[in-house]
Amino acid sequence: MPDLTPAPHAEILMAQPRGFCAGVDRAIEIVERALERFGAPIYVRHEIVHNAYVVADLRRKGAVFVGELDEVPAGATVIFSAHGVSREVREDAARRGLHVFDATCPLVTKVHVEVSKLRAQGCEIVMIGHRGHPEVEGTMGQANGGMVLVESVADVGTLQVADPSRLAYVTQTTLSVDETREIVAALKARFPEIREPKKQDICYATQNRQDAVKFMAPQVEVVIVVGSPNSSNSNRLRELAERLGVPAYMVDAPEQVRPEWVAGKRRIGLTAGASAPEALAQSIVERLRQLGARQVRPLEGIEENMAFPLPRGLLPASAAA
Numbered sequence: 001m002p003d004l005t006p007a008p009h010a011e012i013l014m015a016q017p018r019g020f021c022a023g024v025d026r027a028i029e030i031v032e033r034a035l036e037r038f039g040a041p042i043y044v045r046h047e048i049v050h051n052a053y054v055v056a057d058l059r060r061k062g063a064v065f066v067g068e069l070d071e072v073p074a075g076a077t078v079i080f081s082a083h084g085v086s087r088e089v090r091e092d093a094a095r096r097g098l099h100v101f102d103a104t105c106p107l108v109t110k111v112h113v114e115v116s117k118l119r120a121q122g123c124e125i126v127m128i129g130h131r132g133h134p135e136v137e138g139t140m141g142q143a144n145g146g147m148v149l150v151e152s153v154a155d156v157g158t159l160q161v162a163d164p165s166r167l168a169y170v171t172q173t174t175l176s177v178d179e180t181r182e183i184v185a186a187l188k189a190r191f192p193e194i195r196e197p198k199k200q201d202i203c204y205a206t207q208n209r210q211d212a213v214k215f216m217a218p219q220v221e222v223v224i225v226v227g228s229p230n231s232s233n234s235n236r237l238r239e240l241a242e243r244l245g246v247p248a249y250m251v252d253a254p255e256q257v258r259p260e261w262v263a264g265k266r267r268i269g270l271t272a273g274a275s276a277p278e279a280l281a282q283s284i285v286e287r288l289r290q291l292g293a294r295q296v297r298p299l300e301g302i303e304e305n306m307a308f309p310l311p312r313g314l315l316p317a318s319a320a321a
């Protein structure tokens with residue numbers, strides 16, 4: 001029988017920053033406050049953030065998650081998820097008289113506004129992102145046509161555009177920083193006049209969590225990412241660690257950590273996607289301790305202090321005045 005315990009005195013190195021970003025904090029608070037103020041049920045279109053633990057917790061408190069608005073009774077309160085929605089969804093909610101709170105992250109909304117402006121200026125827009133992801137559907141749904149999705153450098157090679165002198169690009173906020181740089185380089189090589197965002201659309205949280213994995217990966221023998229399978233930004237953290245030559249696994253519950261992943265390892269790296277709660281990360285630490293890890297060492301890294309305001313209708317009465 002092989003020995004599946006970590007090496008004696010194995011350390012867990014904790015990436016900094018990891019876990020919740022400001023957009024996720026705000027989105028969850030919107031659901032919690034709506035439940036407090038209006039009582040259950042509060043409907044939420046799509047998972048508020050892509051994390052099974054968060055969704056189960058809110059469901060217990062009275063949130064009802066739906067795929068589309070036709071599952072929401074007329075006149076009910078509905079919250080749009082942090083990933084954003086198309087104009088069509090917004091118009092549909094208004095038509096049906098739903099009481100809406102919008103938990104779209106302001107950094108996603110910033111990209112929506114950019115798309116609207118560029119279309120008004122007559123630009124065709126290339127969106128760099130992952131097909132089928134709700135953020136891509138929401139962002140592409142800000143334009144009435146005139147947008148095309150590219151997912152890879154190969155897609156750039158086959159791209160057909162109407163007028164290369166009136167072309168711009170935007171991106172999903174949670175992409176791989178390095179892969180996106182390559183796609184943008186390919187776009188610029190083929191379309192030298194393409195307009196780009198003033199500041200990249202990949203958000204501060206995505207950038208910081210990927211930078212933290214780059215700092216951590218050379219110091220560890222295995223990386224565990226806390227995140228649910230449908231979380232784009234969490235997947236990018238796992239892929240990045242692997243690209244840096246370190247075996248990496250994604251889990252969203254402690255029992256998913258397999259003893260053979262850490263067997264004989266002296267240093268285990270732990271990080272968490274932007275939608276993964278710290279309580280879940282700590283339950284993974286506990287599991288690693290049960291498997292034999294002894295020390296926990298927080299790594300150095302950026303301290304984030306970003307916070308986004310809540311929608312007016314959910315502020316405490318004194319603040320809303």
Ligand code: 0O3
Binds near residue numbers: 050232233234
């Ligand atoms: O976009 P992604 O799948 O990474 O979404 P998550 O896991 O819910 O994380 C929050 C990020 C977000 C709402 C969009 O930027």
Ligand code: SF4
Binds near residue numbers: 021023024173174
């Ligand atoms: Fe907003 Fe970035 Fe968090 Fe997405 S990952 S919710 S864009 S802060």
